[in-house]
Amino acid sequence: MTVPPQRTKKRPVPRPRSGRSTVPPKQQNGNGGSQRIAKLLARAGVASRREVERMIAEGRIALHGETLTTPATLLDDLSGVTVDGKPVRPAASTRLFRFYKPAGTITAERDPRGRPTIYDRLPAGLPRLMPVGRLDFTTEGLLLLTNDGELKRQLELPRSGVVRTYRARAFGHVTQDQLERLAEGITIDGIHYGSINANLERRTGRNCWIEMSLTEGKNREVRRVLAHLGLQVSRLIRVAYGPLTLEGLEPCAVDEADGSELDALRRSIR
CATH class of the missing domain: 3.30.2350.10 (Pseudouridine synthase)
Structure with a gap:
């Protein structure tokens, strides 16, 4: 090597679907299966955790068609998650x-x-x-x-x-x-x-x-x-x-x- 060189009416909070929870992480069981959506989306290469939090605040992320309002949402996987209306692909191998x-x-x-x-x-x-x-x-x-x-x-x-x-x-x-x-x-x-x-x-x-x-x-x-x-x-x-x-x-x-x-x-x- 050479080196010199983003007022909508609030919706009622829905009951959690399978794989989704609004319970804080510490109240989850200890199997480690559920993770915060920001972490999962970061792992999938959508954006950094901080940027995902901003995207949620801007109403850009939804689960089964319902806009998410909190980055504390817990999921087992990204099934049904969309960003700007587009489904999120599963995490690829790290590169x-x-x-x-x-x-x-x-x-x-x-x-x-x-x-x-x-x-x-x-x-x-x-x-x-x-x-x-x-x-x-x-x-x-x-x-x-x-x-x-x-x-x-x-x-x-x-x-x-x-x-x-x-x-x-x-x-x-x-x-x-x-x-x-x-x-x-x-x-x-x-x-x-x-x-x-x-x-x-x-x-x-x-x-x-x-x-x-x-x-x-x-x-x-x-x-x-x-x-x-x-x-x-x-x-x-x-x-x-x-x-x-x-x-x-x-x-x-x-x-x-x-x-x-x-x-x-x-x-x-x-």
Whole structure:
């Protein structure tokens, strides 16, 4: 790899049908069969749990023709569930893809400002995929894509502890000692960033390449931390997400992770 790089009249609450319950989860039996609809729809790749909750609030999701009003609805499966009037397909097997997101693209389906999105750069023929987390407009590198909303959620939770590794090209002066102190965590403008493993790779004049590994992935974390150290980032590349790396990918290229890679990623979740 080369990387220099959405007033309707309220309806009475219907009695639960088979497979449906309005009883809170803790009152269910312990067989683990019933799950919240948001989780099931996320697992089926419809949207993330949070987005499913918004869709329910907008009246877009129904069960056997009746519009659902609460994300606490419990189901055994997705039989009879529709989204925008269309039946939901059963969950497909989990698939995971590596994508080299190029700089100058938005990690979203559309942008109100008309900027290009990752979906404008993805090749045709792929299944419906959701990005795991985000890379900002000017950041490039490894972006994971999956059809499994539950896996996406697990990976995005801060407590997952999955390590993300970046390489930054920056202008300015910094020492290895300064970078090593980031391992203790740092608070900037009232925001605390946890431990970061940072190493000065090489320096050419006042330009340098720095490798940084972190687990939180807060918004613009790498750029803010380096700016606090007096550095101006001119290029930022994510080179690894857990055990998956950017190796072998060129900008806009995508490939599918095999079963062993998916298993390794799952094992990296705390």
